Amino acid sequence: MRFYEILEKHYDYIFPFQNSTYDFIREGLNPQDKVLDVACGTGSYTIALRKEGILSCGLDLEESMIRIAEKKAEEQGIQGDFIVSNMLDMDLVHEGGLRRIFIIGNSLVHLNSLNQIKSFITTAINLLNEDGDLVIQIINYDRILKEHIDHLPTIHVPEISLTFERNYTYDAEAHLVDFSSKLTLQGETEEASVLLFPLKSEELVHLLMEAGFEEIHLYGSFKKDPYTDSSLPLIVVAKKKLS
Missing domain, CATH: 3.40.50.150 (Vaccinia Virus protein VP39)
Structure with missing residues (x-):
């Protein structure tokens, strides 16, 4: 997706x-x-x-x-x-x-x-x-790379029972970050990813x-x-x- x-x-x-x-x-x-x-x-x-x-x-x-x-x-x-x-x-x-x-x-x-x-x-x-x-x-991204951070804080929206998880995987050879996300709404989960330049x-x-x-x-x-x-x-x- x-x-x-x-x-x-x-x-x-x-x-x-x-x-x-x-x-x-x-x-x-x-x-x-x-x-x-x-x-x-x-x-x-x-x-x-x-x-x-x-x-x-x-x-x-x-x-x-x-x-x-x-x-x-x-x-x-x-x-x-x-x-x-x-x-x-x-x-x-x-x-x-x-x-x-x-x-x-x-x-x-x-x-x-x-x-x-x-x-x-x-x-x-x-x-x-x-x-x-x-x-x-x-x-x-200075901090992301220096501290090898592999995720951002999860976003919670309790009024609609939604969570949004955000994970980072750094590819040193390509010098790109694979930003993968997982959105869960009322028990149903969807996932997607996009490449970002750090x-x-x-x-x-x-x-x-x-x-x-x-x-x-x-x-x-x-x-x-x-x-x-x-x-x-x-x-x-x-x-x-x-x-």
């Missing part, structure tokens, strides 16, 4: 809207600013920005996710703007002039090489306004600088805790121009 097929029906239970995440994404934006939510899933953050008059557009490779996002927007009386597209083709489906691009949920590392990630970052900076920035959130913080910063970003900040949470070796996520804000 394809990885996101087991998530789509329960996505908003497994990855619910987080106020701290939204506040981080929202900070510094004004009504009529153009924003692109890459790998938007079911569009919760895109819709929330739209409610505040921010011209947010959600992009996702999974057509089923986009259909859910469009339905959610309609139910909330919001004019949604959602596109089915590969993240590497975002310049083909958006005209640019963006104040912010954000890609969260460990989505960037679904690209399987440094060259693909470099291509994404280069495209992103070209789509941004002069005062624009790129927000990235991934898992802290992008280290130093590699990401280098690619951002090489692309031309002039100011880069690293955080260990959406509450702006400092990024350390023990942080679970790595969150990066890369500004096109110095503040």
